[in-house]
Amino acid sequence: MSQKSEYIQTETGNKVSRKSLIIGSQNIILGGKTIIQADCCIRGDLRRLVPQGQNAAAVAIAVGRYCFLSKSCLLRPPSKTYRGQFSYYPMKLGDHVFVGEGSVVEAAVIGSYVNIGKNCVIGKFSIIKDCVRIEDGTVIAPNSVIPSFSSVEGHPGIVVEELPETAAEMLERELNHQ
Amino acid sequence: MSSFPYIHISCPCHEDRPQTLTIDSARPISPSKSPSKRDFNFSPIAPNSPTKGRSLLAGFTPSVSFDAGNLNLDSDDEEELTDEDDDNNFDPRDPRSAFSLFPIENLLYCEDCHQIRCPRCVQDEIVCWYCPSCLFEVPSSTVKSDGNRCTRNCYLCPVCTALLAVVPVHHSSGHSSSDHPTGPFNLFCSHCHWTTSDLTPPIQLEKPTSISAQLSKLTHSPRDNEFIRLKQHYAQQLGNAQEDFTNSPAALTRLMGLYTGLGSGSGGHGGSRKGRGVKKLEMKEVDRPREVSEDQELDIIERMAVEGLEASKCIVALATHGRKKADGYGKATTAKQRLAQPHDPRFLSDLTPTAVLLRTKRSKRCRACRHILVKPEAKVQTTRFRIRLVALNYIPSLTIKRLDSSITWDNLTPHKTHRFLLTVTNPLFDPISVSLLTPRRTPGTAFASRVTILCPEFDVGANTDVWDDALMSTKPASAVPSGVKTPPTTGSFTSFSKDPKMSTVYEQKRNYTSVVIEVVPPEIPDTRDTRIRDERLLEIPIYVRVEFEAEVDRDDEEGGGGKPSHSGASGGAVQRERVEYSYWCVVGVGRVGDVVEGVVASEPNTPVRTPVGTPVKAPRTPAAMRTPLRQVRS
Ligand SMILES: [Zn+2]
Ligand SMILES: [Zn+2]
């Protein structure tokens, strides 16, 4: 029964492990029914710098519904120096996103029905569209764009296969079987 | 291959030859051996079955008939007989099989042919071209004129294939907050840190935009001129012919005639063609040999010699100073890098950025009836489909799980009885009856495993939504599928389960039913020969046969039946019709491991006696748990 008390359930049905590390939770949005496992780290504190006087951009990380963040994965908003100023930029995850154990995500946008394997690195500002599978150990180079219906593998990750029309069902089922 | 377990379905396009199947083991197990053992002869003759069946798999409709003669055999002879007949089963090891086996996710379904369609039996048509990096659509006219690569700013690193970014050559130190970075610029790979400045001579761009135009000026090589010349030549040749090479048979004949026509000049057989109305067409090849500049070749040889010298130095350095990395020949390109570039570069410094290859969105047609099976929405960034007839929505799918979590998929123990849970999920809105047949011994190998499906006949509920389900539960049980099939009254096929006592359904939920399958792998020696033939791979062919009653709109008999729904009443007289179809699938269970001491060959089946009509869970502790294996480990 220790398993039960490990998770805190939010009003919208998110289950967050007490052993996870969530920093700057006021800048994080969880869509609902999302599971965050132990030793997961979400850096909501790394948010966009805004000039003084303006309202601060509130959201650093937005996560959709039915997502699953496995043990020891890290979500860190991407950063760069633009016009001489270093800043973090927001990160957005869609619905039904699975992030495997030990993966590091610094993407700008991840669509829905995306399955990221174990020990992957999703480079800064990369954009991953809907219905994509990223195999274990893949390194997605910064600024990459991965189009829909792709299976990606390697260092750097390249599209090795086109997923069939049933990709959404397939990836959703894979997520549920985790 | 894919990791275990996997289930692949054989597309009916595999069945282009008549065949007789003999299936024997998929029957309720009988504790007393002899009389219930039967052979079933499947013949490809048009079904004369008592059920007014509309065949869904027209090309392959085995009508099942009892071979009465086999009933009287005594058990000894039978064993021999069944072994001989193994050849008639679907053999996953047959080299032909590989071409027709696909996971259900990759299969489509033609409502007009009532057949599964695999990637081999559909025809792709391009809906649009787009760049997978900038996600802009490229008009097909542009693809024709400019080629199949992105002409915007998308370039890949020639060393590691990651996307290149445009960065200023001189990094302005953070102090000066100049609004616009100033040139020159180069393309930079943020994965391996290669830049266009590494090239000899370095490529630097004036503007951060319209990269293609700038690059084409800078990297123009003699080969590009050669290509342009060739393209012009052949365009002219085709232009002279004034032919449109469409997909018609006549055009194809002309196209084939192009080269034979050329041969006729030297007195070939081409002369005979003249009278047949095929327009003779002379195609002149460019006969100029590729020009090789001696200076260039010498230069390359010299550079390679220098590289070789450096390499030998590195090896010496490695030996004497214990350097961590020998980067001899490190400046030469790999075969992969070389092949990705049109100009055959031998050194890293000769590589140029490669423009991103375009991708396509495609619709798919049934090759047999030309109906569209898949039609994606034309907008590049949407994943929706206008038409999407996927097999997942039409045919029941199988999944397999371990009943005993101590089983490791890729190390099955010889002689041990492994129990798995086979689950059939029904996507249809009508309840279905399922029969699973499997050869007693896995075919196509000298090291056959013994396979038994404990309950090969059962019902699977309709794919109603949860709301319907709630309504159902208040109704009397007649609407809910009964757990165990009652002894059948109609259909020769179903008369097969005579002993319903032995049929146990392990689990039954809304639209899926699970049954137990027992597998006893044999001892397989680890020799070179067995390794070559991958004898330790354990694949079980299962013949899935489905029957259901569907509401059919009589006015539209041809089109309506594929996916019958509750809302079938559309004017015409609605009737219930019996529909049956079947397919082979292959379950990749795992790989057989080495013999474990203490596990000896035993009776494979541990029949479970259950009262009639009560779905009962199979025992949680299979007999195998009590074998000496467990004692050895504990
Ligand atoms: Zn096919
Ligand atoms: Zn592009």
Ligand SMILES: [Zn+2]
């Ligand atoms: Zn690179």
Ligand SMILES: [Zn+2]
């Ligand atoms: Zn068709």
